[in-house]
Amino acid sequence: MAVADWLAALDRRAELRAKAGLTRRLHPRAAADGVVDLAGNDYLGLAAHPEVVAAAAQALAAYGLGATGSRLIRGSTEVHHTLEETLADWLGTDRALVFSSGYLANLGAVRALVRPRTLLISDAHNHASLIDGCRISGAETVVTPHADVAAVAAALAAAPGRPAVVVTESVFSVDGDLAPLARLHATAREHGALLLVDDAHALGVVGPDGAGAVAEAGLTGEPDVVVTATLSKALGGAGGVVAGPAEFVRHLVETARTFIYDTALPPVVAAGVQAAVGLARSGAGLRAELAERAAHAVGRLRAAGLDVSAADAAVVSITAPSPEAATAWATACRDRGVAVGCFRPPSTPDSRSRLRLTVSAGVPRADFEHALEVIVECAP
Template structure:
């Protein structure tokens, strides 16, 4: 009867030996950490206008939506948010889900018809990977950002409906997909393009409208945009935006929309307030870009291997999973929270620290955090000698 539990213990032991143990690290409301691990890129999660809007909606509606969107869960807060999201993204309509993960699952399933081919980038987020799997469609995984490979996959399936699936800014290394070229290839073969704009929304594009808008693809009839509302907008939830006919199809058939309790109205109202601030937040985006450049320059000057980010995600290579865990833990002990990514959360064999830059962190604290990261780096992660090797600890991972 307990054999299955013993099997789980054995699997946990194997993960521990590979340096892949994960543990929850609860934090208090104010823990004093300099946060380079969260996704609050513009510092709006605690903005007074955002929290005031959420508080007012909480008082008016209560804690939750109390039902799915098609029963009692749709409120005027949801409708107002969707209307402005569609305007911002330049699409016919937008539909809000309770999470970005469910938005991706629902969008991919809704795009699949008999014989559909999905062409998915090798570095796509887990929600896109799972969406491809759950859809039941044949999926071809192409090398990262390889437009020629995408073209070859589409050319090998003439006459079949197809969807090219990509992120705009990739969540691990922070690089930008070649969206203009991908769209041209997809259109040439009669395929659709689905773009997860999660890490670009609020950070890039005109008025922060994201990577699709930056590539001048907003509103194209063969482009579907998905995103989470939990990063630059500082809240929670997800969105699918595109042609009105597709959003109608989602409302009528999308299982992750129909059978899920709606996003709480207080969150929808808070996100809406953050959206309005984001649209006029060019000064925040300028500050964010300046900090990204500062971080990349400082870390590279210390001999660390750093990605060339196109938004606010910075990847710093670690020698291995144990070293990444210890490095992140040492930073935490110095009051700096950083992300720690290890296989299988990474799309390759590399472990890394992932830094997410925020304009909301005080400038002095941000600059000090960069020094902490450099000081805590394991000897084998950089070319300069003399760094101490951190003790093995457990850090927050994804």
């Protein structure tokens, strides 16, 4: 194919996406743009907390901007190891391993859990990183209906004697509902399977001392549970973590391509996240405020006649009539100084488009109330 033909084909695909209301655009923001942020994932308002910024600044002065290499070459610093020990202690696991993103952590974790003949059982609403992890692993994958424990049990029963891994988010990233983790774990254990839980949207938000939904479900330290999470949501930073048995983390260090061949998380970020973990662990008041705001948002939006998800954590999802309507709704909100998430296929696990609100305890209460009014007034 000639270059001109290739570029023309890309233009045609863009036109088809535009007709379907699926065009995506970047919207650069200034450092202080004055927008009420219900789109970002800074649940506890820690990204710009003075203690977090101070810790990052100190690491920046000591180490410079980047890690300068992969973790196995020159990229491991004392900051990384301290953070991993802190995360393992918080999550109640033997060990934890920090990756440069939550996406890479999930890819590495899923691949490392696969052995010959392994069956992966993946929830239909799982995040793209888990879906891609299943695909890249090359293992047979059964996609089960959302949060359907009976379907998981049936899939496991249909593959007796095979190694298996049940793969799920804890708080699902699109609708914000909570997976039935205790029942999933009991079902997995009954069939000798492992359970992989992406706790990204729960870490810092739910559970004892904010240790996440795995801890809330009473599964802390279980040897057949592996936990992943991003450090970019409630902790306000970047990076990802995989936590679990020491033997599994050793296996990741020695075999995970997304760990071995990737430049390490910058020490400046690791230091900021370390400070954020301390604030999150002691942030019971922040979590209580977050839960109250999420419940209030659901009540206010439902009272306005909108189709709103339950708020099991801090994600609130509102159904839009169409991709075009979702885009127009989000744009109208942004024009009035309120940032909301706009989720359309293929970013949604079904055919529905949504606005997604990520509630933050760091937004002033008056601004939060104003933002809810704007969302209602701009509704299609």
